[in-house]
Amino acid sequence: xxxxxxxxxxxxxxxxxxxxxxxxxxxxxxxxxxxxxxxxxxxxxxxxxxxxxxxxxxxxxxxxxxxxxxxxxxxxxxxxxxxxxxxxxxxxxxxxxxxxxxxxxxxxxxxxxxxxxxxxxxxxxxxxxxxxxxxxxxxxxxxxxxxxxxxxxxxxxxxxxxxxxxxxxxxxxxxxxxxxxxxxxxxxxxxxxxxxxxxxxxxxxxxxxxxxxxxxxxxxxxxxxxxxxxxxxxxxxxxxxxxxxxxxxxxxxxxxxxxxxxxxxxxxxxxxxxxxxxxxxxxxxxxxxxx
Amino acid sequence: xxxxxxxxxxxxxxxxxxxxxxxxxxxxxxxxxxxxxxxxxxxxxxxxxxxxxxxxxxxxxxxxxxxxxxxxxxxxxxxxxxxxxxxxxxxxxxxxxxxxxxxxxxxxxxxxxxxxxxxxxxxxxxxxxxxxxxxxxxxxxxxxxxxxxxxxxxxxxxxxxxxxxxxxxxxxxxxxxxxxxxxxxxxxxxxxxxxxxxxxxxxxxxxxxxxxxxxxxxxxxxxxxxxxxxxxxxxxxxxxxxxxxxxxxxxxxxxxxxxxxxxxxxxxxxxxxxxxxxxxxxxxxxxxxxxxxxxxxxxxxxxxxxxxxxxxxxxxxxxxxxxxxxxxxxxxxxxxxxxx
Numbered sequence: 335x336x337x338x339x340x341x342x343x344x345x346x347x348x349x350x351x352x353x354x355x356x357x358x359x360x361x362x363x364x365x366x367x368x369x370x371x372x373x374x375x376x377x378x379x380x381x382x383x384x385x386x387x388x389x390x391x392x393x394x395x396x397x398x399x400x401x402x403x404x405x406x407x408x409x410x411x412x413x414x415x416x417x418x419x420x421x422x423x424x425x426x427x428x429x430x431x432x433x434x435x436x437x438x439x440x441x442x443x444x445x446x447x448x449x450x451x452x453x454x455x456x457x458x459x460x461x462x463x464x465x466x467x468x469x470x471x472x473x474x475x476x477x478x479x480x481x482x483x484x485x486x487x488x489x490x491x492x493x494x495x496x497x498x499x500x501x502x503x504x505x506x507x508x509x510x511x512x513x514x515x516x517x518x519x520x521x522x523x524x525x526x527x528x529x530x531x532x533x534x535x536x537x538x539x540x541x542x543x544x545x546x547x548x549x550x551x552x553x554x555x556x557x558x559x560x561x562x563x564x565x566x567x568x569x570x571x572x573x574x575x576x577x578x579x580x581x582x583x584x585x586x587x588x589x590x591x592x593x594x595x596x597x598x599x600x601x602x603x604x605x606x607x608x609x610x611x612x613x614x615x616x617x618x619x620x621x622x623x624x625x
Numbered sequence: 626x627x628x629x630x631x632x633x634x635x636x637x638x639x640x641x642x643x644x645x646x647x648x649x650x651x652x653x654x655x656x657x658x659x660x661x662x663x664x665x666x667x668x669x670x671x672x673x674x675x676x677x678x679x680x681x682x683x684x685x686x687x688x689x690x691x692x693x694x695x696x697x698x699x700x701x702x703x704x705x706x707x708x709x710x711x712x713x714x715x716x717x718x719x720x721x722x723x724x725x726x727x728x729x730x731x732x733x734x735x736x737x738x739x740x741x742x743x744x745x746x747x748x749x750x751x752x753x754x755x756x757x758x759x760x761x762x763x764x765x766x767x768x769x770x771x772x773x774x775x776x777x778x779x780x781x782x783x784x785x786x787x788x789x790x791x792x793x794x795x796x797x798x799x800x801x802x803x804x805x806x807x808x809x810x811x812x813x814x815x816x817x818x819x820x821x822x823x824x825x826x827x828x829x830x831x832x833x834x835x836x837x838x839x840x841x842x843x844x845x846x847x848x849x850x851x852x853x854x855x856x857x858x859x860x861x862x863x864x865x866x867x868x869x870x871x872x873x874x875x876x877x878x879x880x881x882x883x884x885x886x887x888x889x890x891x892x893x894x895x896x897x898x899x900x901x902x903x904x905x906x907x908x909x910x911x912x913x914x915x916x917x918x919x920x921x922x923x924x925x926x927x928x929x930x931x932x933x934x935x936x937x938x939x940x941x942x943x944x945x946x947x948x949x950x951x952x953x954x955x956x957x958x959x960x961x962x963x964x965x
Binding site for chain 1: 714716752753754755757758761766770775776778781783786800821838839840841842843844846847849850880883884952954955
């Protein structure tokens with residue numbers, strides 16, 4: 335195994351908590367997002383199985399009765415980790431009920447949507463439903479992409495909410511290509527794309543639309559991917575391109591160079607390390623990897 | 626995630642002070658010279674430095690500015706300083722969006738020169754999740770690496786729940802990154818910009834970047850739904866930063882905070898009272914601070930915005946005033962121009 339990858343796996347494992355689950359940094363607290371990503375990473379590397387079942391159980395313990403997996407029980411409104419938990423629980427026999435409750439929660443919840451005003455300063459259709467980061471706020475690109483991936487992974491890819499979310503993502507695609515957090519324009523000015531949002535939308539959309547529809551977005555990502563050496567943007571850029579069979583030939587080299595950059599930036603968060611590990615091992619799209 | 630809302634704590638340094646404020650929502654006497662002056666409604670000093678560009682000796686300007694507003698080695702010695710720049714959404718080749726790395730470096734050097742035990746830079750970018758790419762695209766990554774200044778991504782840090790001391794928005798509580806507790810002195814370091822929702826974005830609005838994305842989202846939509854102007858006030862009232870250093874060397878006019886155009890103002894503005902700093906910056910931009918909702922609301926509550934209450938040091942406003950372009954199709958920028 336490549337030393338940088340084995341070091342990354344070791345670092346993730348070193349953040350496993352005695353009670354199960356993972357922290358974002360060394361000596362940190364339990365976080366569901368870090369835990370879900372760590373589970374996915376360790377599954378991809380086919381290692382450290384002893385941590386996986388404990389972590390899945392810890393995630394299930396943090397699930398609320400309505401099915402959501404919040405950032406913390408102190409703040410249940412930030413329910414965006416729910417989709418991540420669904421992905422992490424796939425193939426875990428002990429969490430079938432947790433998956434079902436989380437899926438039901440996702441299907442029954444949405445961001446705040448409203449009719450578009452005539453003089454609206456935003457260009458996108460504010461009525462098409464997706465998912466928010468936080469309860470009682472508008473729907474945005476990345477949580478919607480993650481929810482689509484979660485529902486697809488749990489064999490709910492044909493649900494009307496998924497089709498509507500796909501419509502929402504396509505509506506938020508920038509005319510010049512790519513996605514940002516979810517605003518296409520403000521005051522008639524087209525806004526700029528970012529790699530992490532673009533990658534997440536492309537990863538969610540890969541079986542729902544034609545290449546022509548996302549061609550400009552693929553071109554945007556393909557153009558910048560060789561310059562990316564930061565973990566979040568690179569990993570999501572690779573997830574997006576891989577989903578559309580455009581995985582760069584030097585993909586693993588890009589990942590290793592990005593891992594090397596910890597000398598400059600310091601140790602990466604668990605989420606980021608995990609995403610790089612998954613991108614390193616996964617040559618298929620995220621759904622095939624998870625399922 | 627920790628919960629500070631039910632604990633009673635007292636203390637004499639910023640970390641304990643902050644915790645105490647978070648618990649009871651009021652100031653704490655003793656121990657913090659800078660905080661003692663922060664929320665006074667009477668006269669406060671603001672320094673305006675005129676500089677020639679980012680190649681100037683910015684460290685000397687900042688040290689002079691700090692001394693002009695009565696900050697000495699005594700206030701800084703042994704303290705840990707957290708610099709909070711504005712890195713809302715960097716894009717390569719668009720340096721007018723963000724606080725320039727040169728002024729962040731100069732501020733770090735200034736505080737270390739004055740005896741700070743350490744300086745760190747922290748930000749929770751409002752529109753971008755990849756904090757490291759934000760650092761790269763803003764040009765700050767190399768500066769921090771060369772100067773060995775640590776960086777904290779406030780979007781993903783563990784958080785602590787505190788009471789909302791401002792009580793103006795719908796939010797009863799605020800979630801604050803626990804990393805803020807590691808600092809004794811919090812310095813807001815915004816870019817001087819117009820803003821299409823708030824009119825202007827300066828040292829108070831810059832504090833949106835302290836609020837963690839994991840709790841408030843990307844964008845920090847919870848704050849928008851709770852009332853943008855009210856949240857700007859609430860966050861300032863709760864965090865009680867000790868200082869602001871504004872990068873007005875190249876600012877942004879028009880459709881800020883991202884899509885506006887660069888404007889050369891060649892000023893640095895420094896002060897302890899954030900509403901007073903922002904009111905001064907607004908006047909430099911040719912904008913009436915009384916017509917900016919959150920500044921008007923701050924007046925007499927957490928600071929001074931009346932010109933007569935601000936002791937202007939360094940340059941006078943008229944000599945550096947440069948009217949920033951305001952767009953008539955942006956509601957927040959309508960009828961906010963300052964009279965001649």
